[in-house]
Amino acid sequence: MSASSLVAEAVWKAIESAGSVTDDQLSILHFLFGKNLERATRIVDQRGVKMIVGEPSGRSIFQVVGESRRKEEYFCFAEHYCACYSFFYDIVNRGEQLCCKHQLAARLAASLGACIEDKVSDEQLALVLSKL
Numbered sequence: 001m002s003a004s005s006l007v008a009e010a011v012w013k014a015i016e017s018a019g020s021v022t023d024d025q026l027s028i029l030h031f032l033f034g035k036n037l038e039r040a041t042r043i044v045d046q047r048g049v050k051m052i053v054g055e056p057s058g059r060s061i062f063q064v065v066g067e068s069r070r071k072e073e074y075f076c077f078a079e080h081y082c083a084c085y086s087f088f089y090d091i092v093n094r095g096e097q098l099c100c101k102h103q104l105a106a107r108l109a110a111s112l113g114a115c116i117e118d119k120v121s122d123e124q125l126a127l128v129l130s131k132l
């Protein structure tokens, strides 16, 4: 794991336990994620992050709207995966960023308790996952 992802992890943990973001944490996040942080914040402000929770397992996946057109929606795991183009191009292929704006939005919303929760059966969740 790179130093910057360790720093990011520590900041997320602190935000999660406080349920809010301090100015210092915001500057660190901005340093790490740059413009993507602004984009992610905009998505969170639009209430664009939904957490789909399978029951009874409690497993979950995020569904995040695109920033520009509300019709776009991407399934993602905050830490490991997003179905968007940028994830494959900027993160997997070029290794230039830690994560895409959707993952960032998911992490931010989850840390702040700002996502909409959608409870489904584990079977329905499995169906969503099988289409990724």
Ligand SMILES: [Zn+2]
Residues within 6 Å of the ligand: 074, 076, 082, 083, 084, 085, 086, 087, 100, 101, 102, 103
């Ligand atoms: Zn993405």
